[in-house]
Amino acid sequence: MQRVLTDAGLDVPVAGRWAHTSAEELLTGADRDDWMSFSAEIDAWRLCRTAEQALTELAAAVRRVEDPGAQNIALTIMSDIGPDLAAPYIREMLDERPNVRGFARCWLTDHSMLDAKELYDPDDLDSFGYVLAHRLVTAGDDGLLACLAVVGGEAAQAQVVNDLSKNAAPPTVAVLETIGRTHPARSVAKAARKALFVMRSRLGGR
Helix, strand or coil: CHHHHHHCCCCCCCCCCCCCCCHHHHHHHCCCCCHHHHHHHHHHHHHCCCHHHHHHHHHHHHHHCCCHHHHHHHHHHHHHHCHHHHHHHHHHHHHCCHHHHHHHHHHHHHCCCCCHHHHCCCCCHHHHHHHHHHHHHHHHHHHHHHHHHHHCCHHHHHHHHHHHCCCCCCHHHHHHHHHHHHCCCHHHHHHHHHHHHHHHHHHHHC
């Protein structure tokens, strides 16, 4: 049917265009807005690789891709291949840059391989900003606020929110905006709005 329609001059989408490209090219080049077609592309891509090859490429993509949405898709595909098989690749990411290790901690927590309290490391606030961004992407506003609560009470949360303004990572703006708009504690919401103002002023100055 695809051949007949193509011969008739029609533009027919055919899954497999990205089957022989890297995982990074698949995630950044394929049309992710058309989820049905994108899922077919992922299936075609996986069919050309062993589980180990796919996991190796996907782990490399998580390290190189800057888009949190694309990173999350890569991690989701790794879960589909098998959490037990993927876990060693994910654990290696804990020593990577903040956005990678932040997402890796979330993945391990979601698969009951890491306690939720370990999502927050007071000595690693940069990666916690990405942890919060991951929760915002995958679980919405409520997921972000639930994750922020692991740092402690309102005073502790307000302090962390204030400190986040010192982090120039791209997702920090969205994280602070969400906290400032949705947090039920006025002190934390106010701290987020103030931190967002300070951060934007600093970035504007540059």
